[in-house]
Amino acid sequence: MEMEMDMMENLPSTISPLLLRSMASSVFIYADKLFFNLAEKFKPFEIIRYVLITSFLFFLRLLSFLFLSDLPPKSQSHVYTFNPPKSNGRYLIGSGVSDSGIARALSQVLSIVNDIPVSSRKYAIVRSLAEGLIEENRREDAEGLREVNRAVLSSAFSRTLSYLEAAMVELGQDRIGHDGAGPAPVQYWVKRALRVVRSVGDGVWAREGGGGVREDVNRSGNSAEKLAAELLWLAQKLVDCGFGEEAVERWASASNLASLSLLAEPRLQGSLVKVSTFLFKQARDMEMALDETDEFYEESRRQTKMKMLTSWLPLLCRASNGTDMPVLSINEKAELEKVLEETIELLDHEEQEQVLSLWLHHFAYCSSSDWPNLHALYCRWCTNSRKLLLLH
Numbered sequence: 001m002e003m004e005m006d007m008m009e010n011l012p013s014t015i016s017p018l019l020l021r022s023m024a025s026s027v028f029i030y031a032d033k034l035f036f037n038l039a040e041k042f043k044p045f046e047i048i049r050y051v052l053i054t055s056f057l058f059f060l061r062l063l064s065f066l067f068l069s070d071l072p073p074k075s076q077s078h079v080y081t082f083n084p085p086k087s088n089g090r091y092l093i094g095s096g097v098s099d100s101g102i103a104r105a106l107s108q109v110l111s112i113v114n115d116i117p118v119s120s121r122k123y124a125i126v127r128s129l130a131e132g133l134i135e136e137n138r139r140e141d142a143e144g145l146r147e148v149n150r151a152v153l154s155s156a157f158s159r160t161l162s163y164l165e166a167a168m169v170e171l172g173q174d175r176i177g178h179d180g181a182g183p184a185p186v187q188y189w190v191k192r193a194l195r196v197v198r199s200v201g202d203g204v205w206a207r208e209g210g211g212g213v214r215e216d217v218n219r220s221g222n223s224a225e226k227l228a229a230e231l232l233w234l235a236q237k238l239v240d241c242g243f244g245e246e247a248v249e250r251w252a253s254a255s256n257l258a259s260l261s262l263l264a265e266p267r268l269q270g271s272l273v274k275v276s277t278f279l280f281k282q283a284r285d286m287e288m289a290l291d292e293t294d295e296f297y298e299e300s301r302r303q304t305k306m307k308m309l310t311s312w313l314p315l316l317c318r319a320s321n322g323t324d325m326p327v328l329s330i331n332e333k334a335e336l337e338k339v340l341e342e343t344i345e346l347l348d349h350e351e352q353e354q355v356l357s358l359w360l361h362h363f364a365y366c367s368s369s370d371w372p373n374l375h376a377l378y379c380r381w382c383t384n385s386r387k388l389l390l391l392h
Contacts, residue, residue: 103148106133110156110234114163118226131237138241146241154246157234161254164227168260168268171224224264228271235278244282251279252308261315269319270327276312277328277336283308284339287346302351305343309355313340316372317362337372344377349388352381 109130116123134153137145235247261272287301316336319327328336344355356378363374 100144100148102133102137102145103152106130106137106148106152107155109133110152111159113230114156114160114227117223127233134237134241149241150238150243150246153234153238153241153243154250157231157238157247157250160227160231160234161250161257164224164231165254165257165260167224167227168257168264171264171268224268225271228268228275232271232275232278235275235282239282245286248279248283248286248308249304251275252283252304252311255307255311258311258315262318266319269315272315273319273327276316277332280308280312280336280339280343284343287343302347305347306351306355309340309343310358313355313359313372314362316340317359317369318366319369333371337374340372340374341377344374349381349384353385356381 109126112126113123113130116126134149137149235244235251238244238247261269264272283305287305344352347355356374359372359374360378363372
């Protein structure tokens with residue numbers, strides 16, 4: 001009740017920034033369309049448009065800071081402080097076991113693993129703590145604790161996917177802004193300057209008492225390679241707990257991340273190849289273990305296989321698997337080729353055509369890699385296609 005009264009008292013101050021943000025967004029969208037059309041004809045307008053976009057994003061950041069600063073301390077505590085509900089001195093468990101204390105503890109530990117850099121001496125300690133909690137839950141062999149591991153690990157996997165995608169978007173913008181060939185364009189230096197301003201603003205934010213307020217201000221631990229390695233670790237933990245399908249389905253649905261991976265640095269591509277390799281094998285093992293009489297799950301598995309192949313097969317073809325530091329050994333590559341062949345052959349004839357056409361495109365246009373080599377499978381598909389034509 002007290003919280004509701006605080007919200008009512010601060011309603012005008014809440015609406016005003018939101019209204020200002022909405023109006024500014026409308027003006028920005030209109031202006032951006034105008035400059036986009038002009039930029040196609042006149043090159044200088046492209047620089048003006050870039051400055052406009054970055055300035056608008058900085059304005060939204062400043063507006064959020066001013067709005068939160070105006071809130072009274074009492075209201076801020078309601079926004080940022082988590083207090084589990086109590087009844088007679090005992091914590092209540094919600095509708096599911098994921099609301100329990102052990103679930104919240106494991107979720108917090110995994111979130112910290114995401115946040116702190118590998119170089120921190122606390123990283124190994126926190127990750128070891130997470131592994132201990134997961135293993136202890138698993139050893140208890142209780143349905144409630146199994147559900148805790150499933151829910152929390154699945155949530156952590158999805159969160160890490162989101163962080164990795166955001167990190168790769170920023171890396172991709174840097175590479176587009178300046179590829180190292182010749183002098184850097186104006187947009188590149190404008191972006192670097194605004195990034196410095198943003199860092200200074202974050203420092204002011206922290207000194208003013210907002211350091212504990214903004215969770216996403218300075219995630220220095222969120223390097224893309226680190227997050228990719230944590231994805232592999234989380235996927236392995238899900239498999240160990242008997243929930244490998246959770247990781248497979250989420251990886252298969254990460255089409256945006258898969259597209260970004262084609263422009264990533266070779267080291268990051270190598271990390272993503274390791275995740276893909278592990279989950280392709282896991283998907284094959286799941287296919288062999290599941291009951292094929294259930295039509296619903298059969299259709300669901302088919303869709304997952306298609307999404308996974310169409311999303312991540314291009315990366316396998318284009319990733320730099322150089323000789324200096326090979327991502328996979330010769331045996332691992334041969335094993336994955338066999339897994340891919342088995343997975344594709346379980347699809348319908350038309351779906352096989354889509355996947356093999358996609359493979360041929362990326363395989364043929366990538367001069368730096370001859371893997372995965374699905375030539376034999378492609379020839380078999382052509383033979384079957386020829387037979388189908390003659391039959392009809």
